[in-house]
Amino acid sequence: MGKWKLIAASSKGNGHKECQDSFAYDFFNEDIVITIVADGAGSYSHSKIGARIVTKVGMQIIKKYLNDNELLSITEEKWKKDVLFLMEELRSYFYKVSNRFKLNIKSLASTVIINICSPNKLLALNIGDGRAGYLSNKNEWYSSISPYHGEEVGQTVFITSDNLQNNVRAYLYEGEFKSIFSLSDGVEDVAFECLQEDVVSKKIYDKNLPFEGFFNPLINYIKESKKSQEELESEFEKFLMNGTPELELEKDDKTMVIGVYDEKI
Amino acid sequence: MEKLRVETAENFQQKCPVVFVLDRSGSMAGEPINEVNKGIVAFAENMSADSISKVRVELSIIAYDNNIDVVREFATVQTNVDMPTLYAGGLTHTESAMIKASELVEERKAYYKANKIPYYRPYIILLTDGQTYGENQSVTRLGELIKNAEKNKKFQFMGFGVADANMDELNSIKGETSIVAKIAGVDSLATFFTWLSSSIDALSKSGDNEEVDMTPDEDNNPFIQTAHVG
Numbered sequence: 396m397g398k399w400k401l402i403a404a405s406s407k408g409n410g411h412k413e414c415q416d417s418f419a420y421d422f423f424n425e426d427i428v429i430t431i432v433a434d435g436a437g438s439y440s441h442s443k444i445g446a447r448i449v450t451k452v453g454m455q456i457i458k459k460y461l462n463d464n465e466l467l468s469i470t471e472e473k474w475k476k477d478v479l480f481l482m483e484e485l486r487s488y489f490y491k492v493s494n495r496f497k498l499n500i501k502s503l504a505s506t507v508i509i510n511i512c513s514p515n516k517l518l519a520l521n522i523g524d525g526r527a528g529y530l531s532n533k534n535e536w537y538s539s540i541s542p543y544h545g546e547e548v549g550q551t552v553f554i555t556s557d558n559l560q561n562n563v564r565a566y567l568y569e570g571e572f573k574s575i576f577s578l579s580d581g582v583e584d585v586a587f588e589c590l591q592e593d594v595v596s597k598k599i600y601d602k603n604l605p606f607e608g609f610f611n612p613l614i615n616y617i618k619e620s621k622k623s624q625e626e627l628e629s630e631f632e633k634f635l636m637n638g639t640p641e642l643e644l645e646k647d648d649k650t651m652v653i654g655v656y657d658e659k660i
Numbered sequence: 661m662e663k664l665r666v667e668t669a670e671n672f673q674q675k676c677p678v679v680f681v682l683d684r685s686g687s688m689a690g691e692p693i694n695e696v697n698k699g700i701v702a703f704a705e706n707m708s709a710d711s712i713s714k715v716r717v718e719l720s721i722i723a724y725d726n727n728i729d730v731v732r733e734f735a736t737v738q739t740n741v742d743m744p745t746l747y748a749g750g751l752t753h754t755e756s757a758m759i760k761a762s763e764l765v766e767e768r769k770a771y772y773k774a775n776k777i778p779y780y781r782p783y784i785i786l787l788t789d790g791q792t793y794g795e796n797q798s799v800t801r802l803g804e805l806i807k808n809a810e811k812n813k814k815f816q817f818m819g820f821g822v823a824d825a826n827m828d829e830l831n832s833i834k835g836e837t838s839i840v841a842k843i844a845g846v847d848s849l850a851t852f853f854t855w856l857s858s859s860i861d862a863l864s865k866s867g868d869n870e871e872v873d874m875t876p877d878e879d880n881n882p883f884i885q886t887a888h889v890g
Binding site for chain 1: 661662664665666667668669671672673674676711712773775776777778779780781813862865866873
């Protein structure tokens with residue numbers, strides 16, 4: 396049996412006073428990995444707290460769910476139904492915090508991206524924007540979620556938005572997964588083919604495909620590195636800060652969790 | 661990871677439409693219009709020097725007196741050589757100019773939607789040294805136009821007065837999210853356009869509906885009695 400090797404980091408956007416993104420990752424029964432990325436909405440006063448709630452409480456909720464449900468037995472139909480309850484449960488913590496600290500629940504606005512991955516099954520869900528994806532056993536990169544984008548740039552939905560049920564998107568994939576990742580939208584312009592022009596119609600569309608020129612060197616580096624987890628994550632934070640000219644200029648906060656499944660370990 | 665070299669994806673850039681509505685009425689003759697002309701060239705220089713702004717910001721310019729002319733159609737600002745030169749003379753038909761600007765942004769949005777191009781909420785930026793004046797011009801209707809547009813998220817308004825501009829009128833027409841400020845004087849127009857380009861630059865890179873800090877530098881504040889704009 397192999398083992399997942401995961402790293403994660405956040406770096407605040409150029410000009411931001413503080414980073415409002417949050418991330419978490421953990422293991423369940425050794426071969427299942429859970430990753431969460433939350434992007435606290437820039438213009439909402441307590442969104443940094445909202446993003447923290449998503450990652451901390453979200454992780455507890457998912458672990459409890461995996462305790463109660465055998466991952467391999469979860470069907471797509473069941474997952475699509477269950478995520479609504481899971482996100483309702485997560486949202487109930489937002490009500491608790493907003494009541495206790497007398498905050499408007501909307502001031503805690505945050506997106507949610509969750510991956511639950513075993514070497515041969517991937518459950519994903521998202522509310523709002525950001526990207527996530529995986530590497531198949533044929534060494535092809537795919538996206539695992541479809542981000543929500545409103546009419547204007549920057550418009551999206553959050554865990555705190557009305558009509559939660561309409562905003563939760565759930566996905567289930569089967570196969571062999573060699574790598575998984577999630578990232579906040581501050582990283583997507585370099586790591587993803589997003590807005591592309593259709594050669595025939597000339598219309599712009601969201602291709603939503605991980606860019607292999609970005610991901611292949613990254614996972615090879617992680618796989619081959621002998622550095623400690625701490626060192627590797629500190630390096631990764633610097634990479635997100637200024638690893639490319641685009642990342643250095645990016646105004647949005649940048650967060651990524653990436654895991655590589657190494658069969659040799 | 662210093663040795664890590666990654667390639668980065670190339671994506672089509674979202675658009676940030678901006679319309680300048682520039683007063684060229686008779687009172688702007690001489691130094692004021694010269695400063696405005698220099699200012700829009702400097703604005704273009706700053707936009708075209710930034711790798712992101714030059715592909716995202718689409719600028720249209722309306723020059724008005726009692727005639728309303730679109731002197732620059734919506735286009736990205738790739739160089740500073742294609743900026744129009746304005747000549748002053750005539751009355752101040754601000755309402756008609758703003759109606760034209762709101763029509764232009766609606767047309768542009770329709771174009772973006774038809775081509776599935778993501779866009780930021782458009783900005784309409786008015787610069788005047790006087791007050792609405794002339795046949796069929798109504799300050800009340802102008803105020804309704806701006807307030808309704810902001811309420812319905814059609815565009816964001818910024819109104820700037822210079823010299824003898826009627827600031828009471830500008831303040832009366834603004835919506836809840838408008839920015840209105842008085843520029844210290846004609847000799848501050850250069851600083852104003854520098855501030856404007858850095859503000860538009862920041863807007864074109866913002867995300868998440870985030871508020872952009874437009875507070876001018878203390879040493880380069882083109883405005884009167886405004887430590888904070890917004």
